[in-house]
Amino acid sequence: MSIVDFIGTLAVISTIPIVFVPMQTLYEGYLKMEVKNLTIEFFLIAIFQSSFWTCFGHKDNDIYVYTLNDGIIIFYIIYLWVFLYINKTTIQIFYYTPAILLELLLVFFLLSARTGLMFASILETLWSFTTIRTIQMALLLKDAEYINLPISWVLMISYILWVIYSYLSSNLLMGIPNFIGAIMWGMNIFIYHWTTGLIADDNFIIKLLKIAYFVEALRESLKNEKLELENGNGNEVKLIELQTASTGRF
Secondary structure, three states: OOOOHHHHHHHHHHHHHHHHHHHHHHHHHHHHOOOOOHHHHHHHHHHHHHHHHHHHHHOOOOOOHHHHHHHHHHHHHHHHHHHHOOOOOHHHHHHHHHHHHHHHHHHHHHOOHHHHHHHHHHHHHHHHHHHHHHHHHHHHHHOHHHOOOOHHHHHHHHHHHHHHHHHOOOOOOHHHHHHHHHHHHHHHHHEEEEEEEEOOOOOOHHHHHHOOOOOOHHHHHHHHHHHHHHHHHHHHHHHHHHHHHHHHOO
């Protein structure tokens, strides 16, 4: 086994835990017949993004990319079915499944390997930036509850392995979104340790992140929302949340 195959195998293995993340939420939802933390869009976006990766993988004969993303597509279609069943909208399976299969066929037959890789890289980068709101709130409230440390570690390690694999495969376009992902989830870990007191409040990186993520602007925005709610334009629960966010605990 070459070093490229070894790193590719590790990259796939490191990503597998993320594939199973929705399983626990769906199982808990099945017991209650209600799912609050997931949406149809979550599953559709994951399938849509993986369709471009698997298009690139198959057409470029990259076994590690297409093996992983073929699996993601299969699992997330099943997750979608379970989600629709729990929400008592099983009939929608007959709407979404053909639409997903049509999208997969169109992507596979109409796009070249490079075009598929380009779209996949763009979507992967955009997905990495979805952590921005989490980072903002963690910086604002200095609250570790906004960051899932185990998942952050798994994702950062996975992204790093994919960066190494991309470098060894001489695939810059695949490496860029994975590098960005490694940075974003690494920041989550750094901020988590700051919220628990392992990193000082006057740390230069923390100060820089507060500026970069417009934390003070967010604080002012939440203060304004709180004032509007105090005037009777919102509900009590939301008011309590905004009061906590706008008091400034750091």
